Amino acid sequence: MSEIAASRADAARERVASLTLLLMAAHDSGRPLTQDEIVDRLEVDDPASGRRVAAYQGSDIAIRQKFERDKAQIRDNGLRLSSLQGEDQLYRYSIDPAETFAPAVEFTDDERRVVALALRFCGFGREGALALFDGGAPTPGGLQYSAFYTPVVRAIERQAPVSFDYVSRAKVRRREVEPLVIRVIEGVSYLVARERDESGWRVKGYRFSRMHSMPAVGEGHIAASADERALARVWQPGFSKGEKPVDVVVSTTSEFAQIVTRLHPGAEVVTTKKGRVEIGLVFDDHYQALRFVLEGGERLRLIAPSTLVKALREWLKSVNTMDAPDGADLRFPPTTKRSSLGQTLAMLSAIHNSPEGLRISDLAERFDMSPALVRDLMGRLATFEIADSGAGFVYPARVIKECEDWDHEETDDSTYRVTYEPGDAEAPTLTWAHLFELNVALREATGLVRDPALYSAMAKIEEIAGEFVEVTDPHLDNLAELVAHAITDNQALKITYLSPHGTEFTQRTVEPRALQSLNGRILFRAYCQLREGWRTFRLDRVGDVLAVSPALGGRPEDSEREWLSSTSDDGVEVTVVADVQRRYLFESLPHAEVLPLEEGRVAVRFRVLDPSFLDRLMVMAGPGARVVSSTHSAAGRELAERWRAQI
Incomplete structure (x- = not known):
């Protein structure tokens, strides 16, 4: 520039x-x-x-x-x-x-500590509240950010209706709904609300990523019944109250059965004479059952019902065959830049939230900005004044600058702190969107630490905004807690691990250094002694922790600073067109660029380091996606045919 x-x-x-x-x-x-x-x-x-x-x-x-x-x-x-x-x-x-900022939450020191821990595990990252509670460089966000959370959470707190434009099928339609709860399912956020149609009031879900305009909070008070509110808290994508449950029986190895039963605690398990394990599960609908089988891949053999076996064959036959436009004809818009206004207001909030104030170097690190830009911007806002007939001049930023060397102010690492005039109300710091972020992060972190401060912090948030969030439980027992302790105590873990393509566990000794959530999955970064390098592991693929020992130390520095959402220039750029039902598989990929198309479809451009990852993704999408770039244009077809031949 x-x-x-x-x-x-x-x-x-x-x-x-x-x-x-x-x-x-x-x-x-x-x-x-x-x-x-x-x-x-x-x-x-x-x-x-x-x-x-x-x-x-x-x-x-x-x-x-x-x-x-x-x-x-x-x-x-x-x-x-x-x-x-x-x-x-x-x-x-x-x-x-008050429409943007929530009332002040008075966290104790212990609560501030667990809030910072939770936000590093599962927060918005650079766009979120982490910089208000924690020093250090920002982490990548494991939770998808949206400015739309602010008015929606405010509407739920006020029990008021909300309206927004929503992408559905081929058109953008205006929705006027009564918001009940925000459900976070596998890392994806849905507003679950009442909407009136020709048959009366219905409870429906709206994905935040498909909202096409800033939600507007209306007047009046919603009148949802207790049954409707209870239904909203168990709503699932594709959920239908009257749908007949689907009983599924699959066969697998004892190793993979261990993972399946951990994720589905209600499953029935029988070991056959041949050493295979048969698992019986119940799903709310046909699509959820099919998705479970697809996620298991070749490690599962579907036994019943026969209707699902037939559907699986047809699904695999249609992988990567959807009609789609030529990739060369697609024109993606420029990548959206981070909001300068949001970042500026967040810096003011960080100062307001720090009783001792923050130095320019602190702000620069927390917000990933140059000290010169922080010094210039904060210097201007601190001196921004408004003439007031009663009080002379007022300074709405409510911050003052303390400089240790005024003769060299242009290079001094000055401190900015909050200041109040007599009668001033406390400056707001957390937006309604921040309360959503904190609530989700704290709920996710309950699997990491057993700390009363987690629950007391959540209680303070819900005292202000109500019980407005539901987060699905990944059922990972105490694994996340063991990894978190290994990071804190500098320990090595001897684990059994199932690789993405494997059918049997391998033993690994790993030295964890970071643990985060992304799109509903819990991942950790560790030095792997077997591979002699830094690797990213999925927690749901860990079988057992066999031993705990002190870490050896002396490991080379991890070259992947943003390992959670890293995209390498060495990867191959791929463009996929996905229909309205399967677009969620691609929209949530790290750094994905999304181009809306007709009939609710989208084109998604992203980078692929491992072709096998794209193969599995295309099999999951079945008839609902097509690779339209020249690279990897046949992704998923060979895998689907190999699997289909085994059915």
Whole structure:
């Protein structure tokens, strides 16, 4: 970026952040502002002259365009910008902080510690609340971020209806629903809500990634019954209350049976004379049963029911055959950049959430920014002032700068801390989206540590927002806790492990260094003594922990800093077109680029390091996806035919 372009970007960033603070102050004072009043009052720093200048300059058309862009960015970050038309026909604007920021949660030191641990395990990563609780570099997010959580959680807390545009089948349709709960299933978030159709009220699920506009919180109070609320908490994708359960019988090895029964505790198990293990399970519907068999792959042999055996044959026959456009004709939009407004507000919240204040170096590390940018941006916001008829000037950012060497302020590692005037309310720090993130992360972390602070922190969140989240339990016993202790205590674990292609366990001695959740799977990074290198392991493929011993140490540094979501330039770029039922398999891949197509389909572009991973993914997608890039165009077909021949 050129110096001029960078200067313009910094000016726009300061302008929209200052506008947000101004409109929050306008709401608190009870005096919403017209566009002309905003243009007249809002000033920003001009680095060239060293003076404060008007934030909006140029012709009336140019000013209007800038103002509309800034309003759009504010709304895109989940902030509810109110515009009311007065008797003079002029619109007046304000932002109610309570629509974005939740009431303050007073965590104890122990609760702050477990919150930080949980967010590193399963949070939004750079977009989330980790920087508000924990120092150090940000981690990749194991939970998919969406600004849409803020209004939805607020609507559930208020028991108010919500409306949004939603991609369904071939069209984008407006949905007006009564939100009941957010369900997180295998790492994917669904809003479960009541919606009225021609047959009356029904409980339905809406995937956050398919929402096409910022949800708008409506007026009124929802009237869901106790039965409807209970149904919402057990809702599943494809769930139908009247569907007949499907009884499934499969045969497998004793090793893989150990993993299946851990993930499905209610399964019935019988060992045959030939040493094979037959497992009986019950699924809510036909598709869930088929998905279970597909995930097991060649390690499972489907015995019954015969209708499912037939369906499996047809599914495998149709792998990677869907009609799809030519990959060369697809045009992906530029990759979306991180929100500068969201990042700026998060930095202010981090300072407000740190009683001792934060140094410029702390902020730079937490938010992955250069110290120079932090120094420049925070310096401007700390001095941003608004004229107030009663109090003279007010500083809505509520931060002050403490510099140890004012003669060298431009290089000093200054500290920013929160400041209050008499009568000021406590500055908000956590958004409603943060409360969702914290609640999910804390629930996921209950499998890592047995700490009362986890449950007391969750109770404080739900005291404010209600019981608004349901997270599926991965049924991994105490494995996650053992790995977490190995990381903390610098231990090595001797484990049995089932590789992605294997049918039998191998023994590995591993030295875990990190543990995180991604898309409903728990993974850990460890040095593998067998492979003599750093590897990523899936926790649900661990059979047993045979022994615990001190780690040897002296291992080479792990070259994969972002191992959870790493994409290598050495990987091969692949484009897949998926239909509305199977798009979820591809949309959630790390760093995937998504292009919406007609009839609810999407094109997804991502990088593949291991072709066998793509083979398995295409088999899971069956007739609902097609590789349209020239590379790996036949992915999954050979695997499907080999498996089909064994049925």
